[in-house]
Amino acid sequence: MAKEKILSVNNLVINFKTDNGILKAVRNVSFDLYKGETLCIVGESGSGKSVTSKAIMGILANNSIVEGGNIMYRGENLLEVSEEEFYKIRGHRIGMIFQDPLSSLNPIVRIGKQITEATLLNSDKLRLMYNDLISDDLIKYKNTLAKMQIEIDNEKKQTNEYIIELNSKEGLTDEEKAKNKELIKQKKAELKEFIKKTKAEYTEKAKGYKQVLDVTKKDARLKVKDYKEKTNKEHADKLKELRAKKSSAGSREEKDNVKKEIEAENIAYMDKLKITKAEAKKRAVEIMREVGIPQPELRFNEYPFQFSGGMRQRIVIAIALTASPEILICDEPTTALDVTIQAQILELINRIKAERNLSCIFITHDLGVVPNMADRVAVMYAGKIVETGTADEIFYDPRHPYTWALLSSIPDVDSKEKLEAIPGTPPNMIYPPKGDAFAPRSKYAMNIDFREEPPTFKITDTHYASTWLLDPRAPKVEMPKIVSERIKKSLEEDESDE
Ligand SMILES: Nc1ncnc2c1ncn2[C@@H]1O[C@H](COP(=O)(O)OP(=O)(O)OP(=O)(O)O)[C@@H](O)[C@H]1O
Numbered sequence: 001m002a003k004e005k006i007l008s009v010n011n012l013v014i015n016f017k018t019d020n021g022i023l024k025a026v027r028n029v030s031f032d033l034y035k036g037e038t039l040c041i042v043g044e045s046g047s048g049k050s051v052t053s054k055a056i057m058g059i060l061a062n063n064s065i066v067e068g069g070n071i072m073y074r075g076e077n078l079l080e081v082s083e084e085e086f087y088k089i090r091g092h093r094i095g096m097i098f099q100d101p102l103s104s105l106n107p108i109v110r111i112g113k114q115i116t117e118a119t120l121l122n123s124d125k126l127r128l129m130y131n132d133l134i135s136d137d138l139i140k141y142k143n144t145l146a147k148m149q150i151e152i153d154n155e156k157k158q159t160n161e162y163i164i165e166l167n168s169k170e171g172l173t174d175e176e177k178a179k180n181k182e183l184i185k186q187k188k189a190e191l192k193e194f195i196k197k198t199k200a201e202y203t204e205k206a207k208g209y210k211q212v213l214d215v216t217k218k219d220a221r222l223k224v225k226d227y228k229e230k231t232n233k234e235h236a237d238k239l240k241e242l243r244a245k246k247s248s249a250g251s252r253e254e255k256d257n258v259k260k261e262i263e264a265e266n267i268a269y270m271d272k273l274k275i276t277k278a279e280a281k282k283r284a285v286e287i288m289r290e291v292g293i294p295q296p297e298l299r300f301n302e303y304p305f306q307f308s309g310g311m312r313q314r315i316v317i318a319i320a321l322t323a324s325p326e327i328l329i330c331d332e333p334t335t336a337l338d339v340t341i342q343a344q345i346l347e348l349i350n351r352i353k354a355e356r357n358l359s360c361i362f363i364t365h366d367l368g369v370v371p372n373m374a375d376r377v378a379v380m381y382a383g384k385i386v387e388t389g390t391a392d393e394i395f396y397d398p399r400h401p402y403t404w405a406l407l408s409s410i411p412d413v414d415s416k417e418k419l420e421a422i423p424g425t426p427p428n429m430i431y432p433p434k435g436d437a438f439a440p441r442s443k444y445a446m447n448i449d450f451r452e453e454p455p456t457f458k459i460t461d462t463h464y465a466s467t468w469l470l471d472p473r474a475p476k477v478e479m480p481k482i483v484s485e486r487i488k489k490s491l492e493e494d495e496s497d498e
């Protein structure tokens with residue numbers, strides 16, 4: 001069965017402007033996320049994991065420059081969708097949980113109120129239905145305007161760079177200066193012309209989309225109205241029927257049962273349109289229970305600081321769930337927690353993922369938590385994915401020296417000891433190393449690793465690695481003993497289990 005691709009990141013390149021120069025945080029990253037799976041992104045601090053997930057969420061810092069690539073979700077490039085649409089999409093469909101739960105909670109608002117408000121916001125059925133009906137056409141229209149702005153900004157940037165370059169030339173003759181002045185004037189005129197032309201072109205396009213959108217909006221209003229009327233009528237009919245049943249009921253018990261049915265019908269009715277505040281409160285309590293907060297009715301009125309780190313992370317998860325997301329991005333959600341609590345939160349994420357059939361991107365620097373979470377793994381180093389494969393392929397048949405190094409550094413389950421720290425430190429990404437960025441820290445590095453970037457080699461349909469060791473000309477090397485022995489041991493254990 002072909003798996004359904006739900007999100008696709010292609011050739012993503014992200015830089016940051018810093019005082020010391022341009023920092024290259026994400027260097028040509030591509031991966032797909034399939035429906036219902038968990039993809040773990042693993043790598044040391046600074047490898048670009050958070051920047052990648054922030055790009056998906058549309059919350060990159062202001063000094064970021066998206067140099068290239070796209071992030072496709074439901075047929076749209078998230079990098080081009082205007083901010084307003086982005087909020088709508090990510091509010092409804094893509095949820096994110098961060099490392100530090102306190103930063104996503106309002107410290108001065110009671111927990112219950114925070115969850116209730118998120119629930120209310122995300123359960124106005126009529127509004128959601130209307131938004132859903134118009135979203136495709138609205139995005140097309142908005143994107144046209146956003147794309148226009150991007151094109152104009154690009155052209156302005158190029159013109160500016162050109163002018164700065166001409167002006168920065170020193171030791172010119174008067175004649176040359178006059179010529180440059182003329183060139184600059186000409187370039188400015190060209191820019192003006194370009195802006196005029198681009199605006200005209202896009203305005204025409206946008207006008208077309210706007211007309212389509214207006215028709216869709218009208219249509220959507222009618223559909224929502226029909227739905228509302230139909231729901232009202234069904235409700236009225238049902239109540240009539242139940243009241244008749246009640247008055248013809250013989251025993252007291254029968255009457256009470258019908259009364260309960262009426263109550264249930266009233267709730268179901270509200271649910272089809274818009275839930276009430278009381279109902280939202282009830283749901284907030286239920287969702288607190290779903291994420292494992294004991295005595296939710298009591299804890300409802302407490303403030304974030306009154307909760308432990310683990311409980312706060314559960315609340316953040318609860319709030320993300322009120323929007324019924326289909327993708328959940330978890331960025332090191334357990335790093336700030338101690339080990340036993342960590343395990344509980346991982347278990348919770350796994351359970352919710354299964355129950356709600358979510359697709360999950362799970363980010364961590366600890367390969368040790370990956371076996372319990374991942375269907376697939378992407379190993380990141382210095383802004384690149386250096387190896388990707390199914391969880392089994394990464395654990396039982398790793399190919400990149402960096403993956404070996406990560407595997408060597410997982411604490412042993414029995415001894416709880418860290419086996420082998422990775423020597424050296426990750427590179428300064430303002431000056432990323434040439435060739436294989438891991439070479440300076442790798443005892444497997446060959447000359448070519450310092451000169452040329454390795455191509456990506458295919459090992460299986462699902463397993464890829466970018467290392468010169470996979471080139472047919474490379475000498476045969478063995479992975480570190482520590483890793484091969486552990487693989488052997490766990491394969492033996494698996495066998496004796498059966
Ligand atoms: N706003 C910013 N300005 C400048 N550099 C940034 C900015 N945000 C991130 N970076 C740099 O981008 C690189 C990738 O950072 P990122 O946060 O993605 O790392 P990470 O893999 O999530 O690491 P960690 O495990 O520490 O969270 C780092 O070198 C980081 O310093």
Ligand SMILES: [Mg+2]
Binds near residue numbers: 049050051331
């Ligand atoms: Mg991070």
